[in-house]
Amino acid sequence: MSAAPLLEVRGLGKRFGGLHAVRDLSFEMARGEVLGLIGPNGAGKTTVFNLLSGFLPQDTGEVRFEGRSITGLKPHAICALGLARTFQIVRPFPHLSVLENVRVGALARQPRMAEAAARARAVIEQVGLAAKAGQPAAGLTLADRKRLELARALATGPTLLLLDEVMAGLNPTEIQAILALVRSINEAGVSILLIEHNMRAVMTLSHRIVVLSFGEKIVDGAPAAVANDPRVIEAYLGEAYVPAAH
Amino acid sequence: MRWLALAALVLLLALPAWLDSYAISVFILIFFYAFLGQAWNILGGYAGQLSAGHAAFVGIGAYASALLSAQAGLTPWLGMLVGGTLSAGLGTLVGYLGFRFGLRGFYFVLLTVAFAEVCRIVTLNTDAVGGALGYYITFTGNPRQFQFQDNRAYYYIALGLMLIATGVVAAMERRRFGAFLIAIREDEQACEALGVNTFRYKMLAMVVSSFLTGVGGTFYAFYLFSLQPNSVFGIPLSVEIIIRPIVGGAGTVLGPILGSFILSPLAEASRIYLGQGGWSGAHLVAYGLLLIAVVLFLPRGAYPALRRLWLRSAAR
Amino acid sequence: MAVGLTLIFGVMRVVNFAHGDMMVWGMYLAWLLATRAGIDPYVGFVVCAAALFVLGYLVQRVLVDRIVDAPHEMQILLMLGVALVLENSALVAFGPDPQRVRSPLRAATVWLGPVFVDVARLVTFALAMLLTLALYLFLTRTDLGRTMRAAADNLYGARVIGADVRRVYAVAFGIGAACVGAAGALVSPILPFQPAGGLGLSVASFNIVIIGGMGSLPGAFLGGLLVSVAESLGAVFLSPSMKELVSFSLLILILLVRPAGLFGRTVT
Numbered sequence: 001m002s003a004a005p006l007l008e009v010r011g012l013g014k015r016f017g018g019l020h021a022v023r024d025l026s027f028e029m030a031r032g033e034v035l036g037l038i039g040p041n042g043a044g045k046t047t048v049f050n051l052l053s054g055f056l057p058q059d060t061g062e063v064r065f066e067g068r069s070i071t072g073l074k075p076h077a078i079c080a081l082g083l084a085r086t087f088q089i090v091r092p093f094p095h096l097s098v099l100e101n102v103r104v105g106a107l108a109r110q111p112r113m114a115e116a117a118a119r120a121r122a123v124i125e126q127v128g129l130a131a132k133a134g135q136p137a138a139g140l141t142l143a144d145r146k147r148l149e150l151a152r153a154l155a156t157g158p159t160l161l162l163l164d165e166v167m168a169g170l171n172p173t174e175i176q177a178i179l180a181l182v183r184s185i186n187e188a189g190v191s192i193l194l195i196e197h198n199m200r201a202v203m204t205l206s207h208r209i210v211v212l213s214f215g216e217k218i219v220d221g222a223p224a225a226v227a228n229d230p231r232v233i234e235a236y237l238g239e240a241y242v243p244a245a246h
Numbered sequence: 247m248r249w250l251a252l253a254a255l256v257l258l259l260a261l262p263a264w265l266d267s268y269a270i271s272v273f274i275l276i277f278f279y280a281f282l283g284q285a286w287n288i289l290g291g292y293a294g295q296l297s298a299g300h301a302a303f304v305g306i307g308a309y310a311s312a313l314l315s316a317q318a319g320l321t322p323w324l325g326m327l328v329g330g331t332l333s334a335g336l337g338t339l340v341g342y343l344g345f346r347f348g349l350r351g352f353y354f355v356l357l358t359v360a361f362a363e364v365c366r367i368v369t370l371n372t373d374a375v376g377g378a379l380g381y382y383i384t385f386t387g388n389p390r391q392f393q394f395q396d397n398r399a400y401y402y403i404a405l406g407l408m409l410i411a412t413g414v415v416a417a418m419e420r421r422r423f424g425a426f427l428i429a430i431r432e433d434e435q436a437c438e439a440l441g442v443n444t445f446r447y448k449m450l451a452m453v454v455s456s457f458l459t460g461v462g463g464t465f466y467a468f469y470l471f472s473l474q475p476n477s478v479f480g481i482p483l484s485v486e487i488i489i490r491p492i493v494g495g496a497g498t499v500l501g502p503i504l505g506s507f508i509l510s511p512l513a514e515a516s517r518i519y520l521g522q523g524g525w526s527g528a529h530l531v532a533y534g535l536l537l538i539a540v541v542l543f544l545p546r547g548a549y550p551a552l553r554r555l556w557l558r559s560a561a562r
Numbered sequence: 563m564a565v566g567l568t569l570i571f572g573v574m575r576v577v578n579f580a581h582g583d584m585m586v587w588g589m590y591l592a593w594l595l596a597t598r599a600g601i602d603p604y605v606g607f608v609v610c611a612a613a614l615f616v617l618g619y620l621v622q623r624v625l626v627d628r629i630v631d632a633p634h635e636m637q638i639l640l641m642l643g644v645a646l647v648l649e650n651s652a653l654v655a656f657g658p659d660p661q662r663v664r665s666p667l668r669a670a671t672v673w674l675g676p677v678f679v680d681v682a683r684l685v686t687f688a689l690a691m692l693l694t695l696a697l698y699l700f701l702t703r704t705d706l707g708r709t710m711r712a713a714a715d716n717l718y719g720a721r722v723i724g725a726d727v728r729r730v731y732a733v734a735f736g737i738g739a740a741c742v743g744a745a746g747a748l749v750s751p752i753l754p755f756q757p758a759g760g761l762g763l764s765v766a767s768f769n770i771v772i773i774g775g776m777g778s779l780p781g782a783f784l785g786g787l788l789v790s791v792a793e794s795l796g797a798v799f800l801s802p803s804m805k806e807l808v809s810f811s812l813l814i815l816i817l818l819v820r821p822a823g824l825f826g827r828t829v830t
Contacts, residue, residue: 076439076442077443079438079439079440087436091433091436093428093432093433093437108440116422294635343818353817359765360765360817363810367810527653530646530650530653531646531651534645536643538625540639541629542628542629545632545636
């Protein structure tokens with residue numbers, strides 16, 4: 001089992017009408033890895049997440065998770081196998097409290113309410129929302145809603161976590177905090193696939209980076225190598241991005 | 247809270263001793279509509295799947311137990327369960343089609359209305375069950391046939407139905423099932439992403455809700471002794487079922503009961519005072535205005551608002 | 563009718579239970595005008611359209627506007643409330659019995675090729691076509707019409723370019739209601755009507771619009787054609803009272819097969 005990669009994507013493809021949102025995408029993830037998925041706007045990153053988590057049916061290719069094919073499974077079944085995701089635009093259950101929100105995630109593993117609540121409390125503590133556990137989710141700040149989104153996914157007990165722009169819209173201090181949080185989650189043994197526009201964050205967090213452009217993988221390598229790759233710079237040129245080497 | 251509920255229960259149990267027959271009939275309506283509202287509440291209030299065709303389940307339950315009693319001699323006490331099961335069968339069909347084909351919001355409402363109307367029209371055109379003339383049950387007054395000389399028997403049965411449905415909802419709310427239904431109502435996709443099989447839980451809600459509503463059909467049949475397709479399958483009955491939980495507070499345990507205590511006496515009064523002389527639509531106009539007002543000013547219903555007031559005064 | 567619905571659907575994506583009942587009110591207004599003031603429905607339909615425009619505008623401005631950001635279910639319940647008020651106030655005002663408007667044109671008939679057609683049907687058809695054409699031109703050729711279509715495609719974009727979205731919505735809702743009211747008045751000499759008929763009319767128009775694809779005018783035409791063919795076939799092969807069954811069964815089928823319409827774009 002440990003010989004097989006945690007996640008194996010082979011020839012994944014999806015088109016919307018005439019547009020190839022994702023074309024012949026292949027990559028692998030090892031257990032414990034943090035993989036950054038970057039690319040200019042519209043490169044198909046979120047589509048990849050929707051395909052991996054079962055929210056969209058793929059047109060071509062296959063996804064294997066822990067050695068078994070998960071193509072065609074429903075989102076809840078994929079989550080039950082240990083592959084959880086967050087949404088780019090956070091989607092808390094607005095009328096429920098933070099604790100109740102996270103408890104839904106925990107209940108998927110723990111059918112008993114009391115145990116699920118205990119697990120939810122532990123996760124809320126971990127992401128630093130303990131003081132707000134009783135508040136309704138609708139009233140939280142953006143930074144806290146991002147933490148909540150993370151906590152809910154974490155409560156489902158994933159082995160692989162897909163994080164869709166958990167830092168977008170946050171200020172530098174908040175980003176530092178989330179950065180530390182994501183790292184601690186990884187250190188606890190959860191592998192992480194990360195979509196992120198904040199280059200500094202991706203570069204420091206990721207062990208490896210995959211770059212998408214127009215739905216295709218153009219580069220796959222270590223952060224430092226990717227940052228200086230001329231193809232990456234070219235793909236980003238329209239966005240006036242200068243890679244931050246360090 | 248627990249003492250309050252217990253006191254209310256004792257009061258309701260003792261009440262018939264002082265009430266005249268007419269007042270008892272008003273309470274029967276309150277309990278019965280609270281029961282139907284509670285059954286709807288599971289699907290519409292908790293899971294957030296608005297059904298505007300719940301009359302179909304009442305109708306199927308009513309016709310099933312009435313026909314089984316007259317044709318096959320099956321006591322309605324068992325026919326009740328058969329009717330509930332048949333209603334749950336229709337509920338399963340509607341739910342399967344609606345949820346499998348991903349009909350949400352307005353489209354789901356349309357689907358439920360369409361099924362209810364199909365049931366109504368088919369019954370209206372089936373002479374074997376009385377067709378447009380309706381189906382009448384011969385009164386025997388035999389308790390084994392779910393018939394009683396004394397109104398008070400119906401009072402206690404309706405009260406029992408209401409308490410059972412409320413018990414079901416209260417138990418559901420404290421368990422995983424209820425937590426999932428609420429999460430589905432709040433954001434179905436996010437819920438699915440958290441590993442919840444939303445299809446399965448919506449189906450379960452549909453089955454429980456339609457079964458209970460179908461059981462209510464038997465009470466309807468053997469309390470009124472006359473089944474008219476246009477009444478028992480009609481949209482006005484579906485509206486009666488929906489409006490009480492919405493006014494009282496959909497998605498709360500006590501909302502449907504509160505809503506029925508507010509609305510059923512009003513409906514009865516309007517039937518008496520406005521029922522004659524071409525005013526027959528007036529109470530539905532009032533329902534419409536009430537629905538608009540609740541949506542605009544009290545979108546979560548009366549119970550949560552009252553609770554907030556109560557907590558505030560208790561804190562003082 | 564379907565044109566009215568398509569307009570509202572297309573522009574606001576607010577689906578409307580009240581439409582059939584608005585049409586019934588259009589019919590009764592035509593009836594009132596004909597019996598009280600002696601105005602022929604073929605003239606009176608202008609008044610009906612104007613009255614329904616005001617009604618639609620107010621419903622949007624006073625009611626729907628307050629909850630545009632609320633959950634979808636709230637809008638459904640709101641329209642259900644409006645539909646209940648409209649249908650049953652008609653019941654209170656006019657009683658449950660079917661009515662029909664008498665128009666002198668109804669008596670006249672002409673030979674149209676091999677068939678015998680009464681003039682009333684011809685005039686209704688011609689005026690309905692004319693109205694639809696006018697609406698189509700309004701939507702494609704005028705600034706306000708274009709803004710409406712823009713608001714339908716992209717609310718945020720329309721706000722950015724400075725459109726008064728609330729007013730545009732209200733006007734669109736009003737125009738939708740006006741079309742329905744005019745249509746009601748125009749068919750009032752042909753079809754008998756009663757307050758309870760609103761739902762059937764709403765369902766017929768949902769069928770038309772959903773088949774035709776929400777928001778596309780040509781689709782609505784084709785949908786109208788298909789639905790009426792299916793319903794008259796049903797009436798031939800089944801008893802007349804089962805005709806309603808056909809349209810409800812059709813609705814179920816349509817809902818399951820293709821919620822976005824046979825000719826419309828897919829809803830994501």
